Amino acid sequence: MKLWGIDLGGTKIECAVLDNENNLSVIARKRLPTEADQGYEHIISQIVKLVNLVSEELGEKPAKIGFATPGVLDPETQTMKNCNTVCMNGNPMHKDLEEALGIPVKIANDANSFALAEALMGAGKNYPNAELVFGVIMGTGVGGGLVVHGKVIGGHHGIGGEWGHNILEENGDACYCGKSGCAEKVISGSGLENFYEKQTGTRLKLKEILERYEAKSDVYAEATIDRMLEYYGRGISTLINVLDPDLIVIGGGVGNIDLLYTEGYERIKKYIFNNKKVTTPIVKPLLGDSAGVFGAALL
Known part of the structure; x- marks a missing residue:
């Protein structure tokens, strides 16, 4: 049996096909530009085009297909919401995809797809007894996905795992969600x-700030990274207090910062409801950019 998945991003659409009978080996991968500026209907047509191209390459069509999307399908309205590819919001994408492709479709948020892929194909393989895996995204934004016994938990409202829109900093920066001080506004890249820019009047990339922190050449860089570690500790402790996962995998550009796994891990102990003891494995992902499309196939 072949597992088909599509990662629907803002700039590219990628399709991957996995062989479920041969250790989930990849037997096909292909990309097309999303061309989201041309509208929702065009995105649907690009998806159909991509599926047809891969079908021609393999000499067979999919029986069903999974999608990783930049938003979620609202369980009540069956329309998309929270998509940064804004033309998708408010549209019945699940229904439209099933009609356009003529096969059953399953849709999950890209963070959930990341978590599923890492749980089953990536970092989770090193923790075979992990029943509850939380996938953290710390990049341009902050998000997450929850996988229990190998299945994505979307939740009652379809927002399972959305820890990025809980308040970390009282009276912090305004977030597009309507609140202020969300994790996404505090510990994202x-x-x-x-x-840093507010403190100095100078805009630097996070990589440059980190270099200045490590060189101990910039007190504002030191304050920025120390603040990140402190709020990271608070945020992750809340995840552990509520879910107590067996494994946390951290993806996204900020997740590459090694300090999160040393000093950041120590900061969690200040806030966890467990006598300041933390043993949760918190690791980097192993699948890189492939996690989204592999997770879509695994749906």
Whole structure:
């Protein structure tokens, strides 16, 4: 049996086909530009085009297909919401895809797809007894996905795992969600760069801020990274207090910062409801950019 998945991004659409009978080996991969500026209907047509191209390459069509999307399908309205590819919001994408492709479709948020792929094909393979895996995204934004016993938990409202829109900093920067001080505004890459700029009047990339921190050449860089570690500790402790996962995998550009796994891990102990003891494995992902499309196939 072949597992088909599509990662629907803002700039590219990628299709991958996995062989479920041969250790989930990849037997096909292909990309097309999303061309989201041409509208929702065009995105659907690009998806159909991509599926047809891969079908021609393999000499067979999919029986069903999974999608990783930049938003979620609202369980009540069956329309998309929270998509940064904004033309998708409010549209019945699940229904439209099934009609356009003529096969059953399953849709999950890209963070959930990341978590599923890492749980089953990536970092989770090193923790075979992990029943509850939380996938953290810390990049331009902050998000997450929850996988229990190998299945994505979307939740009652379809927002399972959305820890990025809980308040970390009272009276912090305004977030597009309507609140202020969300994790996404505090410990995302852009949030950290914004904080540094507010202190100095100079805009630097996070990589440059980190270099200055490591060189101990910039007190504002030191303050920015120390603040990141402190709020990271608070945020992750809340995840552990509520879910107590067996494994946390951290993806996204900010997740590459080694300090999160040393000093950041120590900061969690200040806030966890477990006598300041933490043993949760918190690791980097193993699948890189492939996690989204592999997770879509695994749906």
